[in-house]
Structures are given as C-alpha cells and as structure tokens.
Amino acid sequence: MLQIPCPHCGPREETEFSYGGEAHIMRPGNPDEMSDADWGDFLFMRRNTKGVFFERWVHAHGCRRWFNVARDTVTYEVLAVYHMGETPPTVPERTYL
Template sequence: MLLIDCPYCGPRAEVEFSYGNEAHIARPLQPEALDDDDWADYLFMKTNRKGVMLERWVHSHGCRRWFNVARDTVTYEILAVYPMGAKPPKLPERSYL
C-alpha cells in the first residue's frame, strides 16, 4: 500500500485517495470542434510510460482536494507531491529497459 503525503492533510494511506489520471494534459480549446477520434484521443489515450509519471490524485476520503504526484510506475516510489496549477519539480532521470 502506498503512503501518500496529502499537501493539505499530511501522510495518509492510499485507500483514502482516488487516482485522477495523467497530470498536465491541456483541455482542448474548442472541444465542440473535435471529431470523435480527436475527442477519444484526448479522453483515453494516455502516455502510460514505464518510469516517472506525473499524475493527478484527489483525497476523496479526506479534504477532497486535488493535487499532483510524481510517481515511479516501476517502483511505486512517490518522488514529489505538489499543488494543482504548480509546475512539476525537477526530477531525476530514470531509465528502464
């Protein structure tokens, strides 16, 4: 189980949180102009890479606030937690073959 350090409530068990997908994805400026394929790409096609990912999480059983997490998808190590709207911190490069 992960221990996630909520920036508002402090460290809590992973079961208190809900995953909100990849972070820092810009919404389409004119969503009504997208065709079905472009809309599906925006909604469902995520990077899903092996290594460090920037993710959105919500403390659904606590303060109910959203925040970003930099997490290594191989080791599950949480490298950083930072507020929504903030730029991601400088993170070490990790290479997995």
C-alpha cells in the same frame, strides 16, 4: 501499502485517496471543431510511462482536495507532491530495461 503525502494533511495510506489519471492534460481550445477521432484521442489516449509519471490524486477520505504526484510506476516511489496549478517539479529521469 503505498503512502501518499497529502500536501494538506500529511502522509496517509493509499486507501484514503482516489486516482485521477494523468496530470497536466490540456482541454481542447475549440472542442466544437474537433473530429470524433480527435475527441477519442483526447478522452482515451494517455501515456503509459514506465518510470516517472505525473498523476492527479484526490484525498477522498480526508480533505477532499486535488493535488499532483510525481511517482515512479516501477517502484511506486512518490518522488514529489505539489498543488494543482503549480509547475511540475524537476525530478531525475530513471531508465529501466
């Protein structure tokens, strides 16, 4: 089972958390001026990275706080955990064939 280190509560089992999707998605500046196609892209088109990926998680069965995780999607290894609003940490890129 995946262990996620909550920055507020410490390491916990994955079952205590809920996945919140890709991190660092900027909301549109002028949403009223966007076309339906642009809205569709904003809402549904996300990267599907093989390797290092930055995600949002919430500790749903704990402190209920949101935070970001840098995780390797191939190995499931958690590379870094950081607070919402912080700059993403530098993590080494990994190459998979």
